[in-house]
Amino acid sequence: MRFRPLWLCLAALATPSCADGGHETLEIIVPFREGGGSDQWARALAPFLQRQLGDSLVVQVVNIPGASGLQGGNVFALRRAPDGRSLFVSSGSNVFPALLGEPAVRYDFADFRGIVGSPVGGVVYASAELGIGSVEELCETEQLLVYGGVSPTGLDMVPLLAFELLGVDVLDILGYSGKGAARVAFEQGETNLDYQTSPAYLANVVPLVEEGTAVPLFTFGMLDETGRVIRDPVFPELPSLADAYWTCRGGAPSGDPWDAYRAVLVAGFSAQKNLWVHGDAPDGRVQGLIRAAAAAVEDPDFLRLAERLLGGYSFYLGEQVEENLAATSRMPPAATAWLVDFLTREYGVRLPERAD
Amino acid sequence: MAEEALQALLTLLVPVNLAFMLAGVVVGMAVGILPGLGGTVGLSLLLPFVFGMDQAPAIAMLIGMAAVVHTADTFPSVLLGVPGSSGSQATIMDGYPLARKGEAARALSAAFLSSMAGGVVGAVTLLLILPVARPLVLAFRSPELFMLALLGLSMVGILSGKHPLRGGLMAALGLLIASIGAAPATPFYRFTFGQLYLYDGIPLVVLALGLFALPELLDLLVAGASIAGSQAVEVGRGRWEGLQDVIRERLLVFRSAVLGVAVGFIPGLGGSVVDWISYGVAAQTSKNAESFGKGDIRGVIAPESSNNAKEGGALIPTLLFGIPGSGTTAVLLGGLVLLGLQPGPRMIRGDLDVTLLIVWTLALANVFGALGCLALSGLVARLATVRAAVLAPFLLVVMLAGAFQSTRSWGDLVAFVVIGLMGWVLRRLGYPLPPVLIGFVLAASIERNLWISMTRYGWSWLLEPGVIGIGIITVVLTTLGVRLNRRTAG
Amino acid sequence: MNVSRRDRLAGLLALLVVFTAVVGGSLGFPPRARIYPLFVGGLGVLLSLAGLWAMVREGPAEPGAREMPGGTGHAPGTEADSLRVAFGRIAPYLVWLLGYFVLIRMIGLVLASGIFVALFLRREGGVAWGPAFGALVAVCAFLVAVGSLFGLHWPLSVADPFRALGVL
Numbered sequence A: 001m002r003f004r005p006l007w008l009c010l011a012a013l014a015t016p017s018c019a020d021g022g023h024e025t026l027e028i029i030v031p032f033r034e035g036g037g038s039d040q041w042a043r044a045l046a047p048f049l050q051r052q053l054g055d056s057l058v059v060q061v062v063n064i065p066g067a068s069g070l071q072g073g074n075v076f077a078l079r080r081a082p083d084g085r086s087l088f089v090s091s092g093s094n095v096f097p098a099l100l101g102e103p104a105v106r107y108d109f110a111d112f113r114g115i116v117g118s119p120v121g122g123v124v125y126a127s128a129e130l131g132i133g134s135v136e137e138l139c140e141t142e143q144l145l146v147y148g149g150v151s152p153t154g155l156d157m158v159p160l161l162a163f164e165l166l167g168v169d170v171l172d173i174l175g176y177s178g179k180g181a182a183r184v185a186f187e188q189g190e191t192n193l194d195y196q197t198s199p200a201y202l203a204n205v206v207p208l209v210e211e212g213t214a215v216p217l218f219t220f221g222m223l224d225e226t227g228r229v230i231r232d233p234v235f236p237e238l239p240s241l242a243d244a245y246w247t248c249r250g251g252a253p254s255g256d257p258w259d260a261y262r263a264v265l266v267a268g269f270s271a272q273k274n275l276w277v278h279g280d281a282p283d284g285r286v287q288g289l290i291r292a293a294a295a296a297v298e299d300p301d302f303l304r305l306a307e308r309l310l311g312g313y314s315f316y317l318g319e320q321v322e323e324n325l326a327a328t329s330r331m332p333p334a335a336t337a338w339l340v341d342f343l344t345r346e347y348g349v350r351l352p353e354r355a356d
Numbered sequence B: 001m002a003e004e005a006l007q008a009l010l011t012l013l014v015p016v017n018l019a020f021m022l023a024g025v026v027v028g029m030a031v032g033i034l035p036g037l038g039g040t041v042g043l044s045l046l047l048p049f050v051f052g053m054d055q056a057p058a059i060a061m062l063i064g065m066a067a068v069v070h071t072a073d074t075f076p077s078v079l080l081g082v083p084g085s086s087g088s089q090a091t092i093m094d095g096y097p098l099a100r101k102g103e104a105a106r107a108l109s110a111a112f113l114s115s116m117a118g119g120v121v122g123a124v125t126l127l128l129i130l131p132v133a134r135p136l137v138l139a140f141r142s143p144e145l146f147m148l149a150l151l152g153l154s155m156v157g158i159l160s161g162k163h164p165l166r167g168g169l170m171a172a173l174g175l176l177i178a179s180i181g182a183a184p185a186t187p188f189y190r191f192t193f194g195q196l197y198l199y200d201g202i203p204l205v206v207l208a209l210g211l212f213a214l215p216e217l218l219d220l221l222v223a224g225a226s227i228a229g230s231q232a233v234e235v236g237r238g239r240w241e242g243l244q245d246v247i248r249e250r251l252l253v254f255r256s257a258v259l260g261v262a263v264g265f266i267p268g269l270g271g272s273v274v275d276w277i278s279y280g281v282a283a284q285t286s287k288n289a290e291s292f293g294k295g296d297i298r299g300v301i302a303p304e305s306s307n308n309a310k311e312g313g314a315l316i317p318t319l320l321f322g323i324p325g326s327g328t329t330a331v332l333l334g335g336l337v338l339l340g341l342q343p344g345p346r347m348i349r350g351d352l353d354v355t356l357l358i359v360w361t362l363a364l365a366n367v368f369g370a371l372g373c374l375a376l377s378g379l380v381a382r383l384a385t386v387r388a389a390v391l392a393p394f395l396l397v398v399m400l401a402g403a404f405q406s407t408r409s410w411g412d413l414v415a416f417v418v419i420g421l422m423g424w425v426l427r428r429l430g431y432p433l434p435p436v437l438i439g440f441v442l443a444a445s446i447e448r449n450l451w452i453s454m455t456r457y458g459w460s461w462l463l464e465p466g467v468i469g470i471g472i473i474t475v476v477l478t479t480l481g482v483r484l485n486r487r488t489a490g
Numbered sequence C: 001m002n003v004s005r006r007d008r009l010a011g012l013l014a015l016l017v018v019f020t021a022v023v024g025g026s027l028g029f030p031p032r033a034r035i036y037p038l039f040v041g042g043l044g045v046l047l048s049l050a051g052l053w054a055m056v057r058e059g060p061a062e063p064g065a066r067e068m069p070g071g072t073g074h075a076p077g078t079e080a081d082s083l084r085v086a087f088g089r090i091a092p093y094l095v096w097l098l099g100y101f102v103l104i105r106m107i108g109l110v111l112a113s114g115i116f117v118a119l120f121l122r123r124e125g126g127v128a129w130g131p132a133f134g135a136l137v138a139v140c141a142f143l144v145a146v147g148s149l150f151g152l153h154w155p156l157s158v159a160d161p162f163r164a165l166g167v168l
Helices: A003-011 A037-053 A067-077 A092-100 A135-140 A159-164 A180-186 A200-210 A241-250 A256-270 A284-298 A300-310 A319-329 A334-345 B002-013 B015-033 B037-052 B055-072 B074-080 B091-100 B103-139 B144-159 B166-179 B198-199 B204-223 B229-234 B239-248 B250-264 B270-285 B297-322 B326-337 B352-385 B388-402 B411-428 B434-456 B465-489 C005-026 C031-058 C083-107 C108-122 C131-149
Strands: A023-028 A057-063 A088-089 A112-118 A124-125 A146-149 A172-173 A193-197 A216-221 A273-278
Touching: A023 A037, A023 A067, A037 A057, A037 A088, A037 A273, A037 A284, A037 A300, A037 B326, A067 A092, A067 A146, A067 A159, A088 A124, A092 A256, A092 A319, A112 A319, A124 A159, A124 A200, A124 B144, A135 A159, A135 A241, A146 A159, A146 A180, A146 B103, A159 A241, A159 A256, A159 A334, A159 B270, A172 B434, A180 A193, A180 A200, A180 B103, A180 B297, A193 A200, A193 B239, A200 A216, A200 A300, A216 A241, A216 B103, A256 A319, A256 A334, A256 B270, A273 A319, A273 B204, A300 B326, A334 B239, B002 B055, B002 B166, B002 B326, B015 B055, B015 B074, B015 B352, B037 B055, B037 B326, B055 B074, B055 B103, B055 B297, B055 B326, B055 B352, B074 B204, B074 B352, B091 B103, B091 B297, B091 C005, B103 B250, B103 B297, B103 B326, B103 B352, B144 B166, B144 B270, B144 B434, B144 B465, B166 B434, B166 C005, B166 C031, B198 B411, B204 B388, B204 B411, B204 B434, B204 C083, B239 B250, B250 B270, B250 B297, B270 B297, B270 B434, B270 B465, B388 B411, B388 C083, B388 C108, B388 C131, B411 C005, B411 C083, B434 C031, B465 C108, C005 C031, C083 C108, C108 C131
Parallel strands: A023 A057, A023 A088, A146 A172, A146 A193
Antiparallel strands: A088 A273, A112 A273, A124 A193, A124 A216
């Protein structure tokens, strides 16, 4: 859409670049509605990419919502030319269905090349009324634990697996319209166990911790290069789930449930937001985009914004994006089978037959 | 807090901030007038400019835009009988009959003045209850939310005239249409017939346009008349009369505004039903209520006052809990986050100045928006005098351009026509269509909250005092409604 | 507007069929997804049965449905207008609509809208060619302006001259 620069020029009172015309657009497809987390991520990054790419290329965020993020992915994979002028934002919501073999998914991350990505963490906390102050007490408590979530196959899969690994008996109330609504339910006392992603935790739960109504218990942790679950860099004082497992079970976590946990942790958190380009896009352009992204995420103005928006994790670039997600698809078949069985048994989830 | 409030007002009155607010108001009016566009589209236009701006002008612009969408969306509701956006659904009940009687200008001016008053009352109420708002929001748990959704659904009884059975059938149809797409709490897609388009369900815009606009256009074309029919000469007059109507009904304006704030602040429910509830309550508590639904100006005043006041209420969960209270506030939330604000408890403690600025912008933008729409109303009301054969193609183009970009999919076109034909047949058979819309917007709230209540509390939630209280109100309102309808019929 | 007894019966039966199908279909859903459609479908079945029962009870001499609020039934053609006759009247306009959609699919929303408006005004509105052409230009200009201002995106068509020119 070439008119847009013209309109932008009008608003900016005719900067010199408006006269020469001949702009090319760089489209960033966000497969969700305006205002959501992925949209904020893309819109925060876009102006800084623009700053690096110069005026010849106009960066434009385009929302193609639908089917929980699948529609935008399908449009990107099937209908956009692989010319390096269309990018695509993935998040946990459109990675999980691909992971679980949802038939409506027509894209494959193996066909894309990564530009830039960022992790996010998650903190599990409990109501102070339970009188639980630590993971140890969580595992030993006899009280009714009530967890509020959205859907067993979304990001909630991570905490649900975590409770399963720890052997904590939890009443799961799924069906809230979002994690925000689930947090309100926690404040209302409707639930007493919850998790929030790092930025939401910092903004909305830390005040509760300060006033003494909520107690942080553990973080989901983060996957390092060797595939180990380490402590969350933003919350180094909190135990990771691996630490929590030691505390409750008295040993190192292993086995199918643990492999499944690590795979969904990557897809949902450790590699949560990623920017992709078609794999067969011209290599020069892809390299240029990676260089621009590398410079953009170093921009001090961007870092300030990202700190508030994302909680202060460091970004990763290029092939690292692909490697991170590949860790997900390398989930051992036995772990996949266990996960499918777990979801079916506990949550009545009926998963489609996997093609492979 | 008075001192901070004054300080925030002075910040807003700085010319730069005021100018950006007016820019937001203009955009909000534009997207409100065009059916099918709404706050989301307005926000996506403004977002690129938000970067690099100071907080104050950016907030003035975003809130200015969001505040007036529900003022301007009255145009299509009154003139075409098509809900301009989710906020002005109930305005069609009496607004459109007024337009058909040639009193479009009266209806519009009454709507805008009550929008203005409602918006200001909403902002003031927001200011007053801000310190105690958190516990208020927390009082509504899933069982109470479910009961409130039922209360909204009971408005169907009032809207169905002599045939409550037909109204019930249509509400069930709306509840059913809403079940298309992803089921909550489990990854399963219902009634999608393998179509990816249906995975997210039918968009509200497409449903509203299909249900109301297409049947109306078709019948107007067949009649070969204009909307105002033989009363066409009179149109454009009555603007002054409309303003007087509002002044005479000032109590109703105030009452509806307070109701709007109250329903608006309840997260996840307020946005879509507040105008129906307000309309229903007005119809049941007013004298000589027989004329409601046939072009009673009070049927315009009540929902319009409420739907602007609602934005004040809807900001409470948005700002204090970071969860949107209506469609527009959902996108607004994204804008605020990009400005470096993290909505949450700190909005009253640390960022009180920002919160107060938002309140003032809301109030002032409502005034400017209403004045702007009032200025346009005489001109736009003339649309009601244009022959259908000339007006229809233009309207169809504008509506398609709006509806078609909601999901950017061919499915929108197919759904528009299928729903339109269904609506035409149902209307032809004497079924009331507003209940379809009410059922549709309440469905998610009903299904989610009932499921959550049952899994969390078993049956014991039925004995909660809040549940019983809302239940009693529902029963009383429904009984009154049935009695009212019987009186009208007899 | 009077509705014939036959049409009303057909309408109720159609609704009954839809709601019954919903009940039947949702029986195959997984438990958590099933409850809601089962309940709504069941409600619909009950209400349509009640409607049928009411029709049977009130007998053939039904006084005629009252006009509904909101929908403003002031549809043309009056009294004993059967649904089929009424549909015959709107059918030509549905053909217009269909033609418009095909045009959108072929040449994109912008130009298709312009052409549709011009032709419709000419054929149905009795407007002269001059103003009709003016309308074509105005509609295209309006859509291009609104589209670029608000950043609207419409689905791609087979061949869209505006997109080819790089305007949208």
